[in-house]
Amino acid sequence: MMSVNNGGMQTGQDTAPNGTARASWERTNTLSNPPTKHLKSPKPQNAITIAVSSRVLFNMDKEQQIYEQKGVEDYLKYQIEHETEPFGPGPAFPFVKALEAVNTRLRELYPESEELFDVVLMTNNHAHVGLRLINTINHHRLFIERFCMTGGNSPIGYLKAYHTNLYLSADPMKVREALEEGIAAATMFNPPEKRTEVSETQLRVAFDGDAVLFSDESERIFKAHGLDKFFEHEKAHENTLLDHGPLKGFLESLGKLQKRFYAKGQRMDCPIRTYLVTARSAASSGTRALKTLRSWGLDTDEALFLAGAPKGPMLEKIRPHIFFDDQMFHVEGAAELGTVAAHVPYGVAQKRPQKKPAEENAKDSSAAAK
Numbered sequence: 001m002m003s004v005n006n007g008g009m010q011t012g013q014d015t016a017p018n019g020t021a022r023a024s025w026e027r028t029n030t031l032s033n034p035p036t037k038h039l040k041s042p043k044p045q046n047a048i049t050i051a052v053s054s055r056v057l058f059n060m061d062k063e064q065q066i067y068e069q070k071g072v073e074d075y076l077k078y079q080i081e082h083e084t085e086p087f088g089p090g091p092a093f094p095f096v097k098a099l100e101a102v103n104t105r106l107r108e109l110y111p112e113s114e115e116l117f118d119v120v121l122m123t124n125n126h127a128h129v130g131l132r133l134i135n136t137i138n139h140h141r142l143f144i145e146r147f148c149m150t151g152g153n154s155p156i157g158y159l160k161a162y163h164t165n166l167y168l169s170a171d172p173m174k175v176r177e178a179l180e181e182g183i184a185a186a187t188m189f190n191p192p193e194k195r196t197e198v199s200e201t202q203l204r205v206a207f208d209g210d211a212v213l214f215s216d217e218s219e220r221i222f223k224a225h226g227l228d229k230f231f232e233h234e235k236a237h238e239n240t241l242l243d244h245g246p247l248k249g250f251l252e253s254l255g256k257l258q259k260r261f262y263a264k265g266q267r268m269d270c271p272i273r274t275y276l277v278t279a280r281s282a283a284s285s286g287t288r289a290l291k292t293l294r295s296w297g298l299d300t301d302e303a304l305f306l307a308g309a310p311k312g313p314m315l316e317k318i319r320p321h322i323f324f325d326d327q328m329f330h331v332e333g334a335a336e337l338g339t340v341a342a343h344v345p346y347g348v349a350q351k352r353p354q355k356k357p358a359e360e361n362a363k364d365s366s367a368a369a370k
Contacts, residue, residue, distance in 0.1 A: 122159065192340075
């Protein structure tokens with residue numbers, strides 16, 4: 001199972017095409033060696049803004065433990081005393097690196113365009129911790145120019161000011177607050193010990209359907225009346241579009257950038273790939289989902305209708321940088337097989353105790369409402 005004390009380090013090695021090993025994320029550069037080429041940050045209104053908390057971008061487990069056990073003053077003292085020591089990567093680190101890889105390709109094709117990902121470090125840390133965060137960013141050669149260190153205050157106002165398209169945090173309360181304000185958001189957790197290696201050149205993002213891309217309308221039917229009524233409802237409403245869910249806008253943003261590559265003849269070499277991974281069955285309840293995406297002018301590169309089967313094995317093959325789901329047992333099941341998964345606390349599934357995966361699969365062996 002996963003810890004909710006978030007953070008974690010990417011360890012292990014990537015394997016190069018010729019079979020030689022190379023370090024995944026660790027760098028040998030010194031703290032005083034920032035990226036050599038200075039890039040210009042896009043204006044917030046033009047960018048796709050990804051706000052990440054310091055505890056999901058970096059491994060701050062030890063520091064968080066000091067804060068929880070000894071209080072804020074000892075925490076700040078420790079951070080200042082160790083500000084030349086970089087943090088290790090956290091669960092969002094590979095995702096952010098993949099965003100930067102996409103930006104590199106976009107700048108090659110559209111040198112003057114500001115339609116880029118812009119990563120903002122959104123942290124409730126005190127400004128005294130800023131030096132260590134800057135040193136860490138330079139150490140890992142990340143391009144993050146925008147910081148918001150709120151000193152414990154809510155980040156919601158700043159998220160809105162930056163036109164945030166996605167907010168990733170270790171704090172489920174802040175994630176819920178963002179969702180209530182209409183901001184796409186998800187909670188990230190300690191990465192699994194067995195971390196699946198991910199691409200360094202192609203961003204891969206996987207989405208659940210109901211209560212993530214779509215509203216929880218159909219899931220409410222399933223929860224209240226069972227699987228048979230759910231199938232009846234979907235069949236009767238297969239030409240009625242589903243309402244949007246909390247991450248529909250983020251998929252839309254990814255789709256806009258994909259079209260920038262398609263316009264340059266790079267559809268088959270696009271550095272962004274998206275996936276729908278849903279426990280809906282294709283024949284019984286997939287039509288409505290696909291028609292809804294089409295009506296929005298959106299699609300995913302791949303759509304997997306699993307008919308109630310576990311998502312973890314499929315995600316292990318996809319190797320996404322992040323997978324979004326509204327149900328914790330799917331998040332945990334994905335993590336057990338090495339996928340970095342994020343919880344979207346939205347919809348009816350949050351209002352009652354969730355079944356364990358074995359119970360859910362036993363009941364819904366033919367299909368599920370998700």
